[in-house]
Amino acid sequence: xxxxxxxxxxxxxxxxxxxxxxxxxxxxxxxxxxxxxxxxxxxxxxxxxxxxxxxxxxxxxxxxxxxxxxxxxxxxxxxxxxxxxxxxxxxxxxxxxxxxxxxxxxxxxxxxxxxxxxxxxxxxxxxxxxxxxxxxxxxxxxxxxxxxxxxxxxxxxxxxxxxxxxxxxxxxxxxxxxxxxxxxxxxxxxxxxxxxxxxxxxxxxxxxxxxxxxxxxxxxxxxxxxxxxxxxxxxxxxxxxxxxxxxxxxxxxxxxxxxxxxxxxxxxxxxxxxxxxxxxxxxxxxxxxxxxxxxxxxxxxxxxxxxxxxxxxxxxxxxxxxxxxxxxxxxxxxxxxxxxxxxxxxxxxxxxxxxxxxxxxxxxxxxxxxxxxxxxxxxxxxxxxxxxxxxxxxxxxxxxxxxxxxxxxxxxxxxxxxxxxxxxxxxxxxxxxxxxxxxxxxxxxxxxxxxxxxxxxxxxxxxxxxxxxxxxxxxxxxxxxxxxxx
Amino acid sequence: xxxxxxxxxxxxxxxxxxxxxxxxxxxxxxxxxxxxxxxxxxxxxxxxxxxxxxxxxxxxxxxxxxxx
Numbered sequence: 263x264x265x266x267x268x269x270x271x272x273x274x275x276x277x278x279x280x281x282x283x284x285x286x287x288x289x290x291x292x293x294x295x296x297x298x299x300x301x302x303x304x305x306x307x308x309x310x311x312x313x314x315x316x317x318x319x320x321x322x323x324x325x326x327x328x329x330x331x332x333x334x335x336x337x338x339x340x341x342x343x344x345x346x347x348x349x350x351x352x353x354x355x356x357x358x359x360x361x362x363x364x365x366x367x368x369x370x371x372x373x374x375x376x377x378x379x380x381x382x383x384x385x386x387x388x389x390x391x392x393x394x395x396x397x398x399x400x401x402x403x404x405x406x407x408x409x410x411x412x413x414x415x416x417x418x419x420x421x422x423x424x425x426x427x428x429x430x431x432x433x434x435x436x437x438x439x440x441x442x443x444x445x446x447x448x449x450x451x452x453x454x455x456x457x458x459x460x461x462x463x464x465x466x467x468x469x470x471x472x473x474x475x476x477x478x479x480x481x482x483x484x485x486x487x488x489x490x491x492x493x494x495x496x497x498x499x500x501x502x503x504x505x506x507x508x509x510x511x512x513x514x515x516x517x518x519x520x521x522x523x524x525x526x527x528x529x530x531x532x533x534x535x536x537x538x539x540x541x542x543x544x545x546x547x548x549x550x551x552x553x554x555x556x557x558x559x560x561x562x563x564x565x566x567x568x569x570x571x572x573x574x575x576x577x578x579x580x581x582x583x584x585x586x587x588x589x590x591x592x593x594x595x596x597x598x599x600x601x602x603x604x605x606x607x608x609x610x611x612x613x614x615x616x617x618x619x620x621x622x623x624x625x626x627x628x629x630x631x632x633x634x635x636x637x638x639x640x641x642x643x644x645x646x647x648x649x650x651x652x653x654x655x656x657x658x659x660x661x662x663x664x665x666x667x668x669x670x671x672x673x674x675x676x677x678x679x680x681x682x683x684x685x686x687x688x689x690x691x692x693x694x695x696x697x698x699x700x701x702x703x704x705x706x707x708x709x710x711x712x713x714x715x716x717x718x719x720x721x722x723x724x725x726x727x728x729x730x731x732x733x734x735x736x737x738x739x740x741x742x743x744x745x746x747x748x
Numbered sequence: 749x750x751x752x753x754x755x756x757x758x759x760x761x762x763x764x765x766x767x768x769x770x771x772x773x774x775x776x777x778x779x780x781x782x783x784x785x786x787x788x789x790x791x792x793x794x795x796x797x798x799x800x801x802x803x804x805x806x807x808x809x810x811x812x813x814x815x816x
Contacts, residue, residue, distance in 0.1 A: 410757045411799065414806065440799050443806050445813050470813055546757065547799055553764050554792045560771045561785050568778055 273363035303329025342376035354378035425482025425532035432536035456491035480532040482513030492519030511535035698729035
Protein backbone atom coordinates (compact mmCIF):
# COMPACT_ATOMS: atom_id res chain seq x y z
CA UNK A 263 0.00 0.00 0.00
CA UNK A 264 1.45 3.42 -0.91
CA UNK A 265 0.91 6.82 0.64
CA UNK A 266 -1.61 9.01 -1.11
CA UNK A 267 -1.65 12.84 -1.16
CA UNK A 268 -4.26 15.25 -2.08
CA UNK A 269 -3.04 17.80 -4.71
CA UNK A 270 -2.98 20.53 -2.12
CA UNK A 271 -1.05 18.33 0.29
CA UNK A 272 1.45 17.53 -2.47
CA UNK A 273 1.79 21.19 -3.54
CA UNK A 274 2.14 22.05 0.12
CA UNK A 275 5.00 19.47 0.45
CA UNK A 276 6.74 20.91 -2.68
CA UNK A 277 6.39 24.37 -1.27
CA UNK A 278 7.89 23.17 2.03
CA UNK A 279 10.86 21.56 0.30
CA UNK A 280 11.48 24.62 -1.87
CA UNK A 281 11.27 26.99 1.08
CA UNK A 282 13.70 24.83 3.03
CA UNK A 283 16.21 24.78 0.16
CA UNK A 284 15.83 28.38 -1.09
CA UNK A 285 15.89 30.26 2.16
CA UNK A 286 17.53 33.30 0.57
CA UNK A 287 17.05 34.98 -2.83
CA UNK A 288 19.29 33.76 -5.66
CA UNK A 289 20.68 35.45 -8.80
CA UNK A 290 19.39 33.96 -12.00
CA UNK A 291 20.11 34.68 -15.67
CA UNK A 292 17.20 34.64 -18.07
CA UNK A 293 15.96 36.16 -21.29
CA UNK A 294 12.75 38.07 -21.14
CA UNK A 295 10.42 36.50 -23.65
CA UNK A 296 7.29 38.30 -22.51
CA UNK A 297 6.75 41.31 -20.31
CA UNK A 298 3.46 42.88 -19.26
CA UNK A 299 2.94 45.78 -16.95
CA UNK A 300 -0.46 45.54 -15.35
CA UNK A 301 -2.55 48.58 -14.69
CA UNK A 302 -2.06 48.06 -10.99
CA UNK A 303 1.67 48.59 -11.52
CA UNK A 304 2.78 45.00 -11.15
CA UNK A 305 4.99 43.57 -13.86
CA UNK A 306 4.58 40.01 -15.11
CA UNK A 307 7.38 38.38 -17.05
CA UNK A 308 8.11 35.17 -18.84
CA UNK A 309 11.75 34.19 -18.59
CA UNK A 310 13.33 31.64 -20.89
CA UNK A 311 16.65 30.04 -21.55
CA UNK A 312 17.66 29.08 -25.06
CA UNK A 313 19.86 26.22 -26.08
CA UNK A 314 23.11 26.41 -27.91
CA UNK A 315 21.42 26.84 -31.30
CA UNK A 316 19.37 29.81 -29.97
CA UNK A 317 16.18 28.50 -31.53
CA UNK A 318 15.26 25.94 -28.87
CA UNK A 319 13.94 26.90 -25.47
CA UNK A 320 15.38 24.71 -22.80
CA UNK A 321 13.84 26.32 -19.73
CA UNK A 322 11.01 28.67 -18.89
CA UNK A 323 9.61 30.31 -15.77
CA UNK A 324 7.13 32.95 -14.78
CA UNK A 325 8.32 35.93 -12.79
CA UNK A 326 6.68 38.83 -11.08
CA UNK A 327 7.96 42.26 -10.10
CA UNK A 328 5.62 43.82 -7.63
CA UNK A 329 4.74 47.38 -8.33
CA UNK A 330 6.70 48.80 -5.39
CA UNK A 331 9.90 47.14 -6.63
CA UNK A 332 9.16 47.73 -10.34
CA UNK A 333 8.84 51.48 -9.79
CA UNK A 334 12.46 51.53 -8.62
CA UNK A 335 13.98 48.82 -10.81
CA UNK A 336 12.80 50.02 -14.17
CA UNK A 337 14.40 53.52 -14.15
CA UNK A 338 17.52 52.08 -12.61
CA UNK A 339 17.89 49.52 -15.39
CA UNK A 340 17.02 51.88 -18.22
CA UNK A 341 19.36 54.62 -17.00
CA UNK A 342 22.33 52.33 -16.86
CA UNK A 343 21.75 50.25 -19.98
CA UNK A 344 20.28 52.96 -22.14
CA UNK A 345 17.50 50.66 -23.14
CA UNK A 346 14.07 49.63 -22.06
CA UNK A 347 13.33 46.59 -19.97
CA UNK A 348 11.76 44.74 -22.79
CA UNK A 349 11.49 41.34 -24.37
CA UNK A 350 14.44 39.84 -26.15
CA UNK A 351 17.06 41.01 -23.68
CA UNK A 352 18.98 38.95 -21.22
CA UNK A 353 18.81 40.00 -17.59
CA UNK A 354 20.41 39.03 -14.32
CA UNK A 355 17.72 39.06 -11.64
CA UNK A 356 17.78 38.48 -7.95
CA UNK A 357 14.76 36.34 -7.26
CA UNK A 358 13.15 34.48 -4.45
CA UNK A 359 11.81 31.09 -5.50
CA UNK A 360 8.17 30.75 -4.70
CA UNK A 361 5.64 28.06 -5.05
CA UNK A 362 1.95 28.55 -4.61
CA UNK A 363 -0.40 25.64 -4.24
CA UNK A 364 -2.82 27.15 -6.68
CA UNK A 365 -0.57 29.17 -9.12
CA UNK A 366 2.44 26.95 -9.02
CA UNK A 367 6.09 27.92 -9.53
CA UNK A 368 7.12 31.51 -9.99
CA UNK A 369 10.00 33.85 -9.29
CA UNK A 370 9.61 37.02 -7.31
CA UNK A 371 12.04 39.57 -8.61
CA UNK A 372 13.78 41.60 -5.95
CA UNK A 373 16.66 43.20 -7.77
CA UNK A 374 18.28 43.50 -11.19
CA UNK A 375 21.91 43.85 -12.26
CA UNK A 376 21.97 46.03 -15.39
CA UNK A 377 25.71 45.50 -15.93
CA UNK A 378 24.99 41.96 -16.95
CA UNK A 379 22.63 43.14 -19.67
CA UNK A 380 25.19 45.66 -20.79
CA UNK A 381 27.80 42.98 -21.03
CA UNK A 382 25.41 40.68 -22.76
CA UNK A 383 24.55 43.40 -25.29
CA UNK A 384 28.21 44.03 -25.89
CA UNK A 385 28.78 40.37 -26.35
CA UNK A 386 25.84 40.12 -28.70
CA UNK A 387 27.11 43.12 -30.62
CA UNK A 388 30.50 41.52 -30.88
CA UNK A 389 28.85 38.37 -32.08
CA UNK A 390 26.89 40.23 -34.75
CA UNK A 391 29.98 42.15 -35.79
CA UNK A 392 31.97 38.95 -36.01
CA UNK A 393 29.25 37.36 -38.05
CA UNK A 394 29.06 40.28 -40.45
CA UNK A 395 32.83 40.28 -40.69
CA UNK A 396 32.90 36.56 -41.35
CA UNK A 397 30.31 37.02 -44.08
CA UNK A 398 32.53 39.71 -45.56
CA UNK A 399 29.78 42.33 -45.61
CA UNK A 400 30.68 44.53 -42.66
CA UNK A 401 32.26 47.36 -44.69
CA UNK A 402 30.34 46.86 -47.91
CA UNK A 403 28.26 50.00 -47.57
CA UNK A 404 31.33 52.01 -46.63
CA UNK A 405 32.99 50.89 -49.82
CA UNK A 406 30.32 52.58 -51.90
CA UNK A 407 31.41 55.86 -53.33
CA UNK A 408 29.64 58.81 -51.84
CA UNK A 409 28.11 60.81 -54.69
CA UNK A 410 29.87 64.09 -55.38
CA UNK A 411 26.65 66.01 -54.98
CA UNK A 412 24.00 64.11 -53.04
CA UNK A 413 20.83 65.97 -53.96
CA UNK A 414 18.30 63.16 -54.17
CA UNK A 415 17.82 61.72 -50.73
CA UNK A 416 15.65 58.87 -49.47
CA UNK A 417 14.82 59.43 -45.82
CA UNK A 418 13.88 56.65 -43.41
CA UNK A 419 12.29 58.15 -40.34
CA UNK A 420 9.15 58.41 -38.34
CA UNK A 421 7.16 61.20 -40.02
CA UNK A 422 6.36 62.76 -36.66
CA UNK A 423 9.89 62.69 -35.27
CA UNK A 424 11.36 66.01 -34.26
CA UNK A 425 14.61 64.85 -35.79
CA UNK A 426 13.00 64.52 -39.18
CA UNK A 427 11.75 68.12 -38.96
CA UNK A 428 15.23 69.31 -37.93
CA UNK A 429 16.79 67.46 -40.84
CA UNK A 430 14.40 68.89 -43.42
CA UNK A 431 14.69 72.38 -41.98
CA UNK A 432 18.46 72.30 -42.01
CA UNK A 433 18.64 70.88 -45.51
CA UNK A 434 16.06 73.03 -47.26
CA UNK A 435 16.88 76.35 -45.61
CA UNK A 436 20.56 76.18 -46.45
CA UNK A 437 22.07 79.64 -46.92
CA UNK A 438 23.74 78.73 -50.22
CA UNK A 439 20.36 77.96 -51.78
CA UNK A 440 21.23 74.44 -52.87
CA UNK A 441 18.28 72.46 -54.15
CA UNK A 442 17.54 69.07 -52.60
CA UNK A 443 15.00 66.42 -53.46
CA UNK A 444 13.90 64.32 -50.51
CA UNK A 445 11.43 61.52 -50.18
CA UNK A 446 10.34 60.17 -46.81
CA UNK A 447 9.93 56.42 -46.42
CA UNK A 448 8.13 56.22 -43.10
CA UNK A 449 9.16 53.60 -40.57
CA UNK A 450 8.68 52.76 -36.92
CA UNK A 451 11.96 53.60 -35.27
CA UNK A 452 11.71 51.87 -31.90
CA UNK A 453 10.16 48.87 -30.25
CA UNK A 454 9.55 45.42 -31.53
CA UNK A 455 8.26 46.47 -34.95
CA UNK A 456 11.20 48.70 -35.68
CA UNK A 457 13.42 45.96 -37.10
CA UNK A 458 10.94 44.87 -39.72
CA UNK A 459 9.70 48.38 -40.40
CA UNK A 460 13.19 49.69 -41.18
CA UNK A 461 13.92 46.72 -43.44
CA UNK A 462 10.63 47.28 -45.25
CA UNK A 463 11.52 50.92 -45.80
CA UNK A 464 14.88 49.91 -47.31
CA UNK A 465 13.05 47.45 -49.54
CA UNK A 466 10.73 50.22 -50.75
CA UNK A 467 13.69 52.41 -51.66
CA UNK A 468 15.49 49.61 -53.45
CA UNK A 469 13.58 49.89 -56.80
CA UNK A 470 14.65 53.55 -57.03
CA UNK A 471 18.28 52.78 -56.48
CA UNK A 472 19.23 54.57 -59.69
CA UNK A 473 17.25 57.64 -58.81
CA UNK A 474 18.42 58.36 -55.28
CA UNK A 475 21.91 59.44 -54.36
CA UNK A 476 21.83 58.15 -50.82
CA UNK A 477 19.71 56.90 -47.91
CA UNK A 478 19.43 58.64 -44.60
CA UNK A 479 18.23 56.84 -41.47
CA UNK A 480 17.33 59.37 -38.83
CA UNK A 481 15.73 59.40 -35.46
CA UNK A 482 15.81 61.85 -32.67
CA UNK A 483 13.88 63.83 -30.23
CA UNK A 484 11.75 62.09 -27.73
CA UNK A 485 12.93 59.01 -25.93
CA UNK A 486 16.61 58.34 -26.28
CA UNK A 487 16.26 54.80 -25.09
CA UNK A 488 15.69 51.56 -26.93
CA UNK A 489 18.11 51.48 -29.74
CA UNK A 490 18.10 47.71 -29.80
CA UNK A 491 16.67 47.64 -33.32
CA UNK A 492 19.89 49.28 -34.51
CA UNK A 493 21.93 46.54 -32.89
CA UNK A 494 20.02 44.02 -34.88
CA UNK A 495 21.76 41.67 -37.24
CA UNK A 496 19.05 41.68 -39.87
CA UNK A 497 18.79 45.46 -40.05
CA UNK A 498 22.57 45.76 -40.09
CA UNK A 499 22.85 43.15 -42.82
CA UNK A 500 20.26 44.97 -44.92
CA UNK A 501 22.24 48.16 -44.60
CA UNK A 502 25.51 46.52 -45.63
CA UNK A 503 23.85 45.08 -48.71
CA UNK A 504 22.12 48.25 -49.74
CA UNK A 505 23.41 49.59 -53.09
CA UNK A 506 23.26 53.22 -51.98
CA UNK A 507 25.37 54.82 -49.27
CA UNK A 508 23.47 54.93 -45.97
CA UNK A 509 23.94 57.82 -43.57
CA UNK A 510 22.76 57.47 -39.96
CA UNK A 511 21.68 60.14 -37.55
CA UNK A 512 20.11 58.05 -34.87
CA UNK A 513 20.69 60.51 -32.11
CA UNK A 514 22.36 58.90 -29.17
CA UNK A 515 25.53 59.54 -27.28
CA UNK A 516 26.42 56.04 -26.20
CA UNK A 517 28.39 53.49 -28.16
CA UNK A 518 27.67 53.31 -31.81
CA UNK A 519 24.98 50.86 -32.74
CA UNK A 520 25.75 48.19 -35.28
CA UNK A 521 23.74 50.01 -37.91
CA UNK A 522 25.94 53.06 -37.23
CA UNK A 523 28.94 50.84 -37.57
CA UNK A 524 28.02 49.39 -40.94
CA UNK A 525 26.51 52.56 -42.34
CA UNK A 526 28.55 54.48 -44.89
CA UNK A 527 28.83 57.43 -42.54
CA UNK A 528 27.65 57.71 -38.99
CA UNK A 529 26.56 61.04 -37.63
CA UNK A 530 25.21 61.87 -34.22
CA UNK A 531 22.03 63.72 -35.04
CA UNK A 532 19.71 64.35 -37.98
CA UNK A 533 20.93 67.94 -38.04
CA UNK A 534 24.49 66.68 -38.33
CA UNK A 535 23.44 64.49 -41.26
CA UNK A 536 21.99 67.53 -43.03
CA UNK A 537 25.16 69.52 -42.34
CA UNK A 538 27.30 66.69 -43.67
CA UNK A 539 25.34 66.61 -46.92
CA UNK A 540 25.42 70.40 -47.22
CA UNK A 541 29.17 70.47 -46.59
CA UNK A 542 29.66 67.97 -49.38
CA UNK A 543 27.63 70.00 -51.85
CA UNK A 544 29.30 73.24 -50.76
CA UNK A 545 32.71 71.60 -51.17
CA UNK A 546 31.75 70.61 -54.69
CA UNK A 547 30.68 74.11 -55.59
CA UNK A 548 33.84 75.51 -54.07
CA UNK A 549 35.82 73.05 -56.13
CA UNK A 550 34.25 74.04 -59.43
CA UNK A 551 34.63 77.71 -58.48
CA UNK A 552 38.33 77.16 -57.82
CA UNK A 553 38.80 75.16 -61.00
CA UNK A 554 37.10 77.87 -62.99
CA UNK A 555 39.14 80.58 -61.33
CA UNK A 556 42.33 78.62 -61.91
CA UNK A 557 41.42 78.09 -65.54
CA UNK A 558 40.68 81.79 -65.99
CA UNK A 559 43.98 82.78 -64.41
CA UNK A 560 45.85 80.30 -66.58
CA UNK A 561 44.12 81.57 -69.66
CA UNK A 562 44.87 85.13 -68.69
CA UNK A 563 48.54 84.27 -68.18
CA UNK A 564 48.51 82.43 -71.46
CA UNK A 565 47.03 85.37 -73.30
CA UNK A 566 49.49 87.66 -71.55
CA UNK A 567 52.34 85.45 -72.80
CA UNK A 568 50.88 85.43 -76.27
CA UNK A 569 50.55 89.16 -76.17
CA UNK A 570 54.13 89.54 -75.04
CA UNK A 571 55.49 87.29 -77.75
CA UNK A 572 53.37 89.19 -80.22
CA UNK A 573 54.82 92.43 -78.96
CA UNK A 574 58.30 90.91 -79.25
CA UNK A 575 57.51 89.90 -82.81
CA UNK A 576 56.21 93.37 -83.51
CA UNK A 577 59.42 94.86 -82.16
CA UNK A 578 61.54 92.53 -84.28
CA UNK A 579 59.36 93.20 -87.25
CA UNK A 580 59.65 96.94 -86.90
CA UNK A 581 63.45 96.62 -86.60
CA UNK A 582 63.51 94.59 -89.76
CA UNK A 583 61.31 97.03 -91.52
CA UNK A 584 63.44 99.92 -90.34
CA UNK A 585 66.59 98.22 -91.61
CA UNK A 586 64.95 97.43 -94.90
CA UNK A 587 63.75 100.99 -95.21
CA UNK A 588 67.28 102.23 -94.44
CA UNK A 589 68.73 100.05 -97.18
CA UNK A 590 66.11 101.16 -99.63
CA UNK A 591 66.78 104.74 -98.76
CA UNK A 592 70.48 104.30 -99.48
CA UNK A 593 69.70 102.63 -102.76
CA UNK A 594 67.33 105.41 -103.59
CA UNK A 595 69.90 108.06 -102.77
CA UNK A 596 72.44 106.33 -104.98
CA UNK A 597 69.90 106.10 -107.73
CA UNK A 598 69.05 109.75 -107.30
CA UNK A 599 72.69 110.77 -107.50
CA UNK A 600 73.22 108.65 -110.57
CA UNK A 601 70.09 110.03 -112.13
CA UNK A 602 71.28 113.55 -111.48
CA UNK A 603 74.66 112.83 -113.03
CA UNK A 604 73.07 111.25 -116.06
CA UNK A 605 70.64 114.07 -116.39
CA UNK A 606 73.36 116.65 -116.15
CA UNK A 607 75.40 114.91 -118.81
CA UNK A 608 72.40 114.65 -121.01
CA UNK A 609 71.53 118.28 -120.39
CA UNK A 610 75.03 119.41 -121.25
CA UNK A 611 74.81 117.49 -124.48
CA UNK A 612 71.47 119.03 -125.26
CA UNK A 613 72.75 122.45 -124.34
CA UNK A 614 75.60 122.02 -126.78
CA UNK A 615 73.22 121.00 -129.51
CA UNK A 616 70.99 123.87 -128.69
CA UNK A 617 73.92 126.27 -128.88
CA UNK A 618 74.64 125.11 -132.42
CA UNK A 619 71.02 125.51 -133.32
CA UNK A 620 70.91 128.94 -131.79
CA UNK A 621 73.94 129.94 -133.82
CA UNK A 622 72.17 128.84 -136.96
CA UNK A 623 68.98 130.61 -136.02
CA UNK A 624 70.95 133.75 -135.17
CA UNK A 625 72.55 133.77 -138.59
CA UNK A 626 69.16 133.36 -140.24
CA UNK A 627 67.67 136.10 -138.16
CA UNK A 628 70.55 138.45 -138.89
CA UNK A 629 70.16 137.82 -142.57
CA UNK A 630 66.48 138.48 -142.44
CA UNK A 631 66.99 141.55 -140.36
CA UNK A 632 69.55 142.81 -142.86
CA UNK A 633 67.13 142.33 -145.73
CA UNK A 634 64.48 144.17 -143.76
CA UNK A 635 66.86 146.90 -142.92
CA UNK A 636 67.64 147.38 -146.55
CA UNK A 637 63.94 147.70 -147.29
CA UNK A 638 63.38 150.13 -144.48
CA UNK A 639 66.37 152.18 -145.57
CA UNK A 640 64.77 152.36 -149.02
CA UNK A 641 61.56 153.56 -147.49
CA UNK A 642 63.46 156.04 -145.37
CA UNK A 643 65.00 157.51 -148.46
CA UNK A 644 61.59 157.85 -149.94
CA UNK A 645 60.38 159.65 -146.85
CA UNK A 646 63.39 161.90 -146.53
CA UNK A 647 63.95 162.82 -150.21
CA UNK A 648 61.07 161.89 -152.51
CA UNK A 649 58.15 163.03 -150.37
CA UNK A 650 59.42 166.50 -149.48
CA UNK A 651 60.14 166.97 -153.16
CA UNK A 652 56.62 166.09 -154.22
CA UNK A 653 55.33 168.23 -151.32
CA UNK A 654 56.87 171.33 -152.92
CA UNK A 655 55.22 170.46 -156.22
CA UNK A 656 51.88 169.91 -154.47
CA UNK A 657 52.17 173.24 -152.59
CA UNK A 658 52.76 175.03 -155.89
CA UNK A 659 49.75 173.43 -157.36
CA UNK A 660 47.62 174.24 -154.34
CA UNK A 661 48.61 177.90 -154.55
CA UNK A 662 47.65 177.88 -158.18
CA UNK A 663 44.32 176.43 -157.26
CA UNK A 664 43.69 178.95 -154.53
CA UNK A 665 44.49 181.81 -156.94
CA UNK A 666 42.19 180.41 -159.58
CA UNK A 667 39.47 179.86 -157.05
CA UNK A 668 39.72 183.41 -155.79
CA UNK A 669 39.13 184.81 -159.25
CA UNK A 670 36.26 182.46 -159.84
CA UNK A 671 34.60 183.40 -156.54
CA UNK A 672 34.69 187.09 -157.27
CA UNK A 673 32.84 186.51 -160.46
CA UNK A 674 30.27 184.32 -158.85
CA UNK A 675 29.63 186.85 -156.08
CA UNK A 676 28.82 189.51 -158.53
CA UNK A 677 26.44 187.16 -160.30
CA UNK A 678 24.73 186.38 -157.05
CA UNK A 679 24.36 190.05 -156.07
CA UNK A 680 22.57 190.72 -159.36
CA UNK A 681 20.22 187.79 -158.75
CA UNK A 682 19.50 188.99 -155.27
CA UNK A 683 18.42 192.42 -156.53
CA UNK A 684 15.92 190.90 -158.95
CA UNK A 685 14.53 188.67 -156.18
CA UNK A 686 14.02 191.74 -153.91
CA UNK A 687 11.99 193.42 -156.57
CA UNK A 688 9.80 190.36 -156.92
CA UNK A 689 9.30 190.13 -153.15
CA UNK A 690 8.07 193.70 -152.87
CA UNK A 691 5.34 192.92 -155.36
CA UNK A 692 3.85 190.14 -153.34
CA UNK A 693 3.59 192.16 -150.05
CA UNK A 694 -0.22 192.14 -148.86
CA UNK A 695 -0.13 195.88 -148.40
CA UNK A 696 0.63 196.31 -152.08
CA UNK A 697 -2.23 193.88 -152.84
CA UNK A 698 -4.65 195.80 -150.46
CA UNK A 699 -3.51 198.99 -152.20
CA UNK A 700 -4.78 197.48 -155.44
CA UNK A 701 -8.29 197.05 -153.84
CA UNK A 702 -8.22 193.62 -152.40
CA UNK A 703 -9.40 192.94 -148.75
CA UNK A 704 -8.65 190.35 -146.09
CA UNK A 705 -11.38 188.69 -144.06
CA UNK A 706 -10.67 187.24 -140.63
CA UNK A 707 -12.85 185.30 -138.28
CA UNK A 708 -11.79 185.27 -134.67
CA UNK A 709 -8.34 186.45 -135.66
CA UNK A 710 -7.79 183.82 -138.32
CA UNK A 711 -7.73 184.29 -142.08
CA UNK A 712 -10.85 183.07 -143.81
CA UNK A 713 -9.94 181.07 -146.89
CA UNK A 714 -13.04 178.89 -147.10
CA UNK A 715 -16.63 179.18 -145.78
CA UNK A 716 -16.97 175.94 -143.87
CA UNK A 717 -15.72 177.59 -140.62
CA UNK A 718 -18.38 180.28 -140.73
CA UNK A 719 -21.88 180.20 -139.40
CA UNK A 720 -24.86 182.65 -139.63
CA UNK A 721 -24.98 185.50 -137.08
CA UNK A 722 -21.23 185.19 -136.40
CA UNK A 723 -19.09 188.29 -136.68
CA UNK A 724 -16.28 188.53 -139.27
CA UNK A 725 -13.65 191.30 -139.73
CA UNK A 726 -12.68 192.70 -143.11
CA UNK A 727 -9.41 194.65 -143.54
CA UNK A 728 -8.80 197.14 -146.32
CA UNK A 729 -5.73 199.06 -147.45
CA UNK A 730 -6.82 201.71 -145.12
CA UNK A 731 -9.26 200.71 -142.28
CA UNK A 732 -11.42 197.73 -141.51
CA UNK A 733 -15.00 196.72 -140.77
CA UNK A 734 -16.90 194.22 -138.61
CA UNK A 735 -19.83 192.51 -140.37
CA UNK A 736 -22.44 190.04 -139.33
CA UNK A 737 -23.06 187.01 -141.54
CA UNK A 738 -26.62 186.77 -142.78
CA UNK A 739 -26.24 184.35 -145.65
CA UNK A 740 -23.66 181.79 -146.61
CA UNK A 741 -23.44 180.72 -150.17
CA UNK A 742 -20.86 178.12 -150.74
CA UNK A 743 -21.21 178.01 -154.46
CA UNK A 744 -18.47 179.68 -156.47
CA UNK A 745 -20.89 180.81 -159.13
CA UNK A 746 -22.68 183.37 -157.01
CA UNK A 747 -19.66 185.56 -156.86
CA UNK A 748 -20.59 189.33 -156.44
CA UNK B 749 27.12 75.20 -76.46
CA UNK B 750 24.69 72.56 -75.34
CA UNK B 751 25.48 70.10 -72.66
CA UNK B 752 24.55 66.58 -73.47
CA UNK B 753 21.64 65.10 -71.63
CA UNK B 754 22.29 62.79 -68.72
CA UNK B 755 25.60 64.37 -67.83
CA UNK B 756 26.58 63.72 -64.24
CA UNK B 757 28.42 65.97 -61.83
CA UNK B 758 31.27 63.54 -61.91
CA UNK B 759 31.52 63.61 -65.69
CA UNK B 760 31.27 67.38 -65.63
CA UNK B 761 34.02 67.89 -63.09
CA UNK B 762 36.20 65.26 -64.75
CA UNK B 763 35.93 67.14 -68.02
CA UNK B 764 36.54 70.44 -66.27
CA UNK B 765 39.70 69.03 -64.71
CA UNK B 766 40.81 67.59 -68.04
CA UNK B 767 40.39 70.94 -69.75
CA UNK B 768 42.27 72.63 -66.93
CA UNK B 769 45.06 70.08 -67.30
CA UNK B 770 45.23 70.75 -71.04
CA UNK B 771 45.39 74.47 -70.42
CA UNK B 772 48.12 73.96 -67.84
CA UNK B 773 50.10 71.92 -70.33
CA UNK B 774 49.66 74.61 -72.97
CA UNK B 775 48.09 72.01 -75.20
CA UNK B 776 45.43 74.00 -77.01
CA UNK B 777 46.64 76.80 -79.27
CA UNK B 778 45.14 80.20 -78.77
CA UNK B 779 42.17 79.50 -81.05
CA UNK B 780 41.35 76.20 -79.42
CA UNK B 781 41.93 77.79 -76.06
CA UNK B 782 38.88 80.01 -76.26
CA UNK B 783 36.77 76.99 -77.28
CA UNK B 784 38.12 75.05 -74.32
CA UNK B 785 37.43 77.92 -71.95
CA UNK B 786 33.91 78.25 -73.31
CA UNK B 787 33.32 74.56 -72.74
CA UNK B 788 34.72 74.79 -69.24
CA UNK B 789 32.52 77.76 -68.40
CA UNK B 790 29.45 76.05 -69.76
CA UNK B 791 30.18 72.97 -67.66
CA UNK B 792 30.64 75.08 -64.55
CA UNK B 793 27.41 76.95 -65.29
CA UNK B 794 25.64 73.66 -65.85
CA UNK B 795 26.79 72.46 -62.41
CA UNK B 796 25.76 75.69 -60.70
CA UNK B 797 22.39 75.62 -62.41
CA UNK B 798 21.83 72.05 -61.29
CA UNK B 799 22.96 72.79 -57.74
CA UNK B 800 20.61 75.69 -57.22
CA UNK B 801 17.64 75.30 -59.51
CA UNK B 802 14.76 72.89 -59.41
CA UNK B 803 14.65 70.28 -62.12
CA UNK B 804 11.09 69.55 -63.19
CA UNK B 805 12.05 66.04 -64.30
CA UNK B 806 13.22 65.08 -60.82
CA UNK B 807 10.17 66.62 -59.20
CA UNK B 808 8.00 64.49 -61.46
CA UNK B 809 9.82 61.28 -60.56
CA UNK B 810 9.53 62.13 -56.87
CA UNK B 811 5.77 62.53 -57.24
CA UNK B 812 5.61 59.13 -58.94
CA UNK B 813 7.58 57.55 -56.10
CA UNK B 814 5.32 59.16 -53.52
CA UNK B 815 2.26 57.64 -55.20
CA UNK B 816 3.62 54.10 -54.96
